Amino acid sequence: MSAPGPPIGMLAELTHRCPLQCPYCSNPAKLLKANTELETADWTRVFSEAADLGILQVHLSGGEPTLRGDLEEIVSALSSRGVYSNLITAGVNIKPERIGGLKDAGLDHVQLSVQGATSEVTEKIGNMKGAHEQKLATARVVRAAKLPLTLNAPIHRHNIHQVEDFIELALELDADRLEIANVQYYGWALINRTQLMPAWDDVMRQVDIVEEARERLRGVLLIDFVTPDYYAEFPKPCMGGWAQDAFMVTPDGSAMPCHAAHTIPHLTFDNVKDKSLADIWDSSPAFDAYRGTDWMQEPCRSCERREADFGGCRCQALAIAGDAAATDPACSLSPLHATMLKIAGQTQAAGETADDFTYRRIGTQ
């Protein structure tokens, strides 16, 4: 199946290096070392190709993207072409003047991760002393520089009781948006699933809190809610559909339809060092593999929702159903939906007495 039209967005993982060690990191379990990272000139060329292709938004992520000393040049390459740039940062070990430099380079928006609403939780999740205070300081520098700010709070059993506090924190820090994003279980999060899985009652309470806050803060704070897959009725249209309008590039230049696509062993990925983005978008076999609806099996194939959620997440289908072309078991129409709920219940119960996290570190997996 050919490309549906030009892509809208691209996630650029500039590095896998990061001062935090969050146990649900979306990076692969096998992290790339600094000496494999693309050079500045590679990224600026890729971003020029992205603008030519019609990409309107680039999310600069990692790892921690500010560890790249050339981030200002990278941002300039985007702003000079009118591409909306979004910095996704952990907000630690960043000199305040760096934020001003990024704003001057044309940065459009900052998304700051918050692991906890208190020092104790933030330090436990990121495994870094003093991280919380540094994050708050970064948020204030961002707002003082008049840069728009989104807080992103990944939610799991260790902070699901802090959802109200995250909302308060977003208001206190004058954030424009807050993402309450329940952890999705692949990669590191799958390794730590037992330690992270929240309880059903807590999930339901969280939904009520978010709904009430959205109503109360309408026009004041935008709250985006990423629902927990394991307790869902219908799956999410992962990435807006496989290679439908967005994709990502890894620190060493592999172009993948999503963060976790490397977990599907039969896929091979093109590299931006070898091919143009236009070629990759049009004809990369990995992009074609699950594009559109032709690849679908039942119950997706005849489902009226097939173009609403595109069958959900291919990586989750592989992880739980053992077949990347199966219906995402997050869907209530999947024959494995009950199994998924059972896994949630069992892991959640086992989490009561589980060992500590397997922290995200280079070389541990």
Add this chain to the structure above:
Amino acid sequence: MITSESRPGLPAFVRLQFEPVRDAWALLSPEKVMWPDEVSHDILKRCNGKATVAEIISSLAAEYDAPEDVVRDDVCGFLQTWADRRLVVA
């Protein structure tokens, strides 16, 4: 609440720009890109934080050669919906 005295503008994290590959206007926000139709674009491009809603309505009524009452309902409804989603500030 949007009133006729409000002076709507686009928030700092939202940008309206012409996209040559698709030959269309795009509204860029942190996680979403929207494609305003011609009427929506005519309203949004007047949201500069200076013009009042009343002035925007007069200007649109003149351009579309339509009664202000009709334009008012459409414009106020549109702006309130967008303000609730924080895509317009007033």
